[in-house]
Amino acid sequence: MHRAKDTWSQNKSTFEFDEGKLVSFGRESNFESSHKIYRDGITGIYYHIGKVSDEEGYAKARKNLERERPYPFELETGTRARDKRERVLTDRELQSKAENCIKYLNETYPKFRCKIRFTGTEYDRRTVNDLGMDYRSQDYAVGISGSFKHCDSKNIDDGYFEFNMRDFDENVFRQVADDYFGQYEVMNKIPEEVILDVTYYGLVSFFSQHLNGEELARGTSLLTGKIGEKLFSDDFTLIHDATDEEAWFNTFWDGDGCVFENDKLVLVENGVLKTGYADKKTAREYNIPHTGPAYDSFSDIPGAGGLNLRIARSGKTVKELLDGRLCVVPVDFTSSGFNEKGEYTMLIQNSLLFNGEKVLGRLPEFKIASTVFDMFGKDFIGVSSDRPIYYDKQLLVRVNIV
Incomplete structure (x- = not known):
C-alpha cells in the first residue's frame, strides 16, 4: 500500500473599477487537498476543500478503496521545486498601482468608459508520495481584464482586453491603453490581404481534441492515421511546454506525476505530425505509447489532458x-x-x-x-x-x- 497527497492553495485580491471609480474590492483564500491510498491496483481518494490532517485524510481515503477506482500503475518519484514569482504585491501596493492606471485612462482617454479588474493571484501547488516524490510549483501574477465603450457608440461594449504580469509595470498598462485607444476614432478600409x-x-484547442490518443485510436479524430505525415507549414512546430513564460499557474509534472524531458513534448515539428498524446490509462487501454500529459483530478484518477500547448516562436x-x-x-x-x-x-x-x-x-x-x-x-x-x-x-x- 502506498500513499500520496496533493495540495493546492490560492490567495486572490481583486480591485474593480467602473467609469474611473473603484466600485468593489474582494479578497479570497482557497485551499484544497486530495489524499490517496493505492492498494492492489485500486485507488481510494478523499478530496477536501479546506485543511484536514493527514491522519484523517488518509483514513477516509482508505475507506474509499471500496469504490474500486482502478489505477494499476507505479507511482512516480522525484524531487523538484519551481518558483515563478517575481514580485508579490500587498493589497495596498496593488490598489495604488491600479489607481495610477485608472487615473491615466481618465486623463488621457476621457471619451471611453471602461470596466477594469486588477486581480493579484498567488498560487502554490504540491504533490508528495511515500516513494519519495516531492514536487512543488509556485507562481504570482496580476491579471488585468476589462471592457471598453466609446462615448459615441450605441453598443453595450466595443471591445475587450486582458493580460498578465508577474511584476506589475504601470508603463505596460499605459502602452496597452495607447494601442487600443490612441487612434480609435480613425476609421480605415479593410486591407485586400x-x-x-x-x-x-x-485556436490550438483543436489539437487538444484531435491529438488525444483515444480519439486517434478510435478513428474519431481528423488526424487519425496521419502520424508521420507533413500536414502543416515548415515553420509550424507545436509543443506541450511547461516552461513557457506565459503559462500561468501551471505545474511541470502531470496528473500521473510524470515530468517531460526538458519539460516539453513535441507534437508537430516543422509541419510534420510527430505524435498524439496519451496518459497512462489511455495508453494501457488502447495499447499505444504513453507520452503524457495527464490532467490531475483531486477527486478522481488522472485522465487524458492537461496540455499546455504552445507554438514555437x-x-x-x-x-x-x-x-x-x-x-x-x-x-x-x-x-x-x-x-x-x-x-x-x-x-x-x-x-x-x-x-x-x-x-x-x-x-x-x-x-x-x-x-x-x-x-x-x-x-x-x-x-x-x-x-x-x-x-x-x-x-x-x-x-x-x-
Whole structure:
C-alpha cells in the first residue's frame, strides 16, 4: 500500500473599477487537498476543500478503496521545486498601482468608459508520495481584464482586453491603453490581404481534441492515421511546454506525476505530425505509447489532458513577420471554433489596423474564414518574438473574407 497527497492553495485580491471609480474590492483564500491510498491496483481518494490532517485524510481515503477506482500503475518519484514569482504585491501596493492606471485612462482617454479588474493571484501547488516524490510549483501574477465603450457608440461594449504580469509595470498598462485607444476614432478600409493578429490559445484547442490518443485510436479524430505525415507549414512546430513564460499557474509534472524531458513534448515539428498524446490509462487501454500529459483530478484518477500547448516562436518581431504589410487585431469578435471538418469562422465586430509598431486606426465589421490545415499550413506566417498590443505572444496568419 502506498500513499500520496496533493495540495493546492490560492490567495486572490481583486480591485474593480467602473467609469474611473473603484466600485468593489474582494479578497479570497482557497485551499484544497486530495489524499490517496493505492492498494492492489485500486485507488481510494478523499478530496477536501479546506485543511484536514493527514491522519484523517488518509483514513477516509482508505475507506474509499471500496469504490474500486482502478489505477494499476507505479507511482512516480522525484524531487523538484519551481518558483515563478517575481514580485508579490500587498493589497495596498496593488490598489495604488491600479489607481495610477485608472487615473491615466481618465486623463488621457476621457471619451471611453471602461470596466477594469486588477486581480493579484498567488498560487502554490504540491504533490508528495511515500516513494519519495516531492514536487512543488509556485507562481504570482496580476491579471488585468476589462471592457471598453466609446462615448459615441450605441453598443453595450466595443471591445475587450486582458493580460498578465508577474511584476506589475504601470508603463505596460499605459502602452496597452495607447494601442487600443490612441487612434480609435480613425476609421480605415479593410486591407485586400487580411492577416489576422491574435493570441492563439483558443485556436490550438483543436489539437487538444484531435491529438488525444483515444480519439486517434478510435478513428474519431481528423488526424487519425496521419502520424508521420507533413500536414502543416515548415515553420509550424507545436509543443506541450511547461516552461513557457506565459503559462500561468501551471505545474511541470502531470496528473500521473510524470515530468517531460526538458519539460516539453513535441507534437508537430516543422509541419510534420510527430505524435498524439496519451496518459497512462489511455495508453494501457488502447495499447499505444504513453507520452503524457495527464490532467490531475483531486477527486478522481488522472485522465487524458492537461496540455499546455504552445507554438514555437519565429525569432522575428510582428513588424518583421509582416514585412511591410498590415494586420488586423480583433478586439470584439465572435468565433465559431473549429467544426468537425476543421473549418473556422470569426465575425469581427471591432478591430484595430496595425503595422507592427503603431496602430493606424480601426476597421468596420467583417467576417473571416479558414481551415485548420490552411491556418497552420499555407497561410501560416509565424508567432512573434515580441509582445505588442496584447502584451503576449501572437500568431499572424492569412485568412479569407467571407
